[in-house]
Amino acid sequence: MTSDFRGASADAVAVLTGELESALSGSPEAAATVADNLFSVARTLRGEAALRRFTTDVSVPVEARSGLVGEVLGGKVDEISLALSRSAVSRRWTVTRDLADALEHLSVVARVRATGGDAGRLADELFVFAQTVKKNPALRDALSDPARSVGDKGALVSSLLEGKALPATQALATQALSGTYRTVGVALAEYQKVAAHVHGQDVATVRVAQPLSDTDRERLAQALTRQYGRPVHLNLVVDPALLGGMRVEIGDDVIDGTVSGRLADARRSLAG
The missing domain is CATH 1.10.520 (Peroxidase; domain 1)
Known part of the structure; x- marks a missing residue:
């Protein structure tokens, strides 16, 4: 950006x-x-x-x-x-x-x-692949191994995405292997932000204890759009450790309404 x-x-x-x-x-x-x-x-x-x-x-x-x-x-x-x-x-x-x-x-x-009208799908697929890399240590190590050639890593990416994702998603995931960013995960996150911004959107990462319904997701997107004055693309991350509520990260702003966050605040208050 x-x-x-x-x-x-x-x-x-x-x-x-x-x-x-x-x-x-x-x-x-x-x-x-x-x-x-x-x-x-x-x-x-x-x-x-x-x-x-x-x-x-x-x-x-x-x-x-x-x-x-x-x-x-x-x-x-x-x-x-x-x-x-x-x-x-x-x-x-x-x-x-x-x-x-x-x-x-x-x-x-x-x-x-x-990608034309598939820009939203592209942003989602980049996020999903980034989460896959993050959660799979073996894959993360394989894509960051300096002993493996970029071509070898690219073949691995192709085996994971070909026929399952947009050609643009595969192209950017491959590009992330040899671009300016220090890790594939960072590159994919930045590329996704560009994908959203090209279409006038901000990106919000929303962490929840359990999946949101389509209705709740749409309601949250509308609320954030009103608050920030432009459309917001949601990245949903399900994390049971949050216990309940949600944590929203958009740009430098963090809105923590999780149960685990409130418990942590209570513990800090008692300790103080």
Whole structure:
């Protein structure tokens, strides 16, 4: 999300996102290709320190930076990705790594756009897969094992998701293996936030002792939408240890109405 960037980088990402949206509005079928290519460019920049330094050096004329990108990427990526990459290197970045991170962010936005009306399903599937990784130590270790190649890990992801999830979900889960984030779980969480934000939503993680009915879920979503002034996508986590009630986490806000939370408050009061 653009909120992860600061100063000049935040301004650059906002402009680039607008350019991406404009380009894809005239060619929506290109979104998946753009997503693949922008992530490939981000990975190249991370792996080529000299190229990364040159393309973010404000003392180098914009024409030289843009020209080098044209030479390196020309004929290897689609025209939209090339134009966005040239635009990206013409801008100022708060820190050098933000250039590659911004292109990865744009690749996720493009991937979300490629799903069309399935963006809500994409957000749900990313969350479910992240929870699966979190709750399965063997899977988590396999996906974080530095001795295993990215290709091997990607094959594992494919075996779990192919035919069971959207192609975009599988693509982003695979991308999470070699992106900027320190773990697959963190990457998936961030990608899901982007998926929600592209469609004007916030993401709320709701922890409950037992599953909510469809009616209660809809009522909660409406209440949070009224409170925060924009639609809210719910991630539901069932945790029997809460005993009852619910805990809602949205952005930096935490609303703890669980029985276990109230018991913990009571114990702290008695101890004090």
